[in-house]
Amino acid sequence: MTDSLADHPAQPDLATPQEPTPPLSNQQLAANRRNALRSSGPRTAAGKAVARDNALKHGFLSRHLLIKGESAADFQQLLDELMREYRPVGVVETGLVEQVAICLWRKARFVRAEAAMVNLNRRTFGEAQAREVAQRLGLPEEAWRSIPAPLAAGEDEDPNLLADLVQQRAAWQALIDEEVIIGPAPFARLPETMQAHLLQIHGVDAGGIDAVILAEYGSWEELVAQHLRLFDELIEKQRIREVSLLVMESQALPTQTELLTRYQTTLDNDLYKALKALREAQAWREARAALEASAVPAT
Helix, strand or coil: CCCCHHHCCCCCCCCCCCCCCCCCCHHHHHHHHHHHHCCCCCCCHHHHHHHHCHHHHHCCCCCCCCCCCCCHHHHHHHHHHHHHHHCCCHHHHHHHHHHHHHHHHHHHHHHHHHHHHHHHHHCCCCHHHHHHHHHHHCCCHHHHHHCCCCCCCCCCCCCCHHHHHHHHHHHHHHHHHCCCCCCCCCHHHCCHHHHHHHHHHHCCCCCCHHHHHHHHHCCHHHHHHHHHHHHHHHHHHHHHHHHHHHHHHCCCCCCCHHHHHHHHHHHHHHHHHHHHHHHHHHHHHHHHHHHHHHCCCCC
16 A cells, blocks of 8 residues: 555755745844843853853963952953953954953952061061060060060050059059158048048958958058059050050061062053053054045045
């Protein structure tokens, strides 16, 4: 039994040329452009990561620019802004714009490295720093061994602490100089602030303070002497702390300044050369386009 022709659809004749597809109308082209503008790009995290690294994958110069910890998205944003600003045409101009982006990125990296170096210097407190503190304060030669690294100043730290300690010591020294504690009833001759202080820390009233002082210190003179020694110790510690902080603050400069200066000069020169070459390339392209536009066609 043979198949009839009606059982099979008609096949196109390959030998017969097909009719060309009609060109798109202006309305269809405009609709296609509007649809393209509605595209929001990749929506998934993986897609965004791929789009973010596109410039680095296709960039000839910046392919190996980024180091660990640097953001590819930040470099892409910098490159995009430069592309919008300079509007390069062709491979050469695009490469020069990319070179400008690289120079700016390396300059930013240099600033970060310099700041990190300064922060490291300011956290360094060793023998050299301790010796400088001892020398500045006129301490004995071996005193540097007992000088600790100072803690960072807190927001609630009193900047006038040293002056207050010196003032309080002078008030206790005046008890000896003016012979206040020599003679009968020394407590009654003390300033009211000292009276209140002694009564508070010993937990007695005015009638029992003499017995407590004699039992604990042996005499009023020894009480004052112990307070003076305490203030001397506190004043010395505070002086060492303040000078130590100043010594660490004085290290707020990068080491190897000569090397850093040469490197920064190199970065500045590279940026200047890239910008100069880009301007010359764009000026040459514009001049050539103007010359071609004004040329008289041959007859």
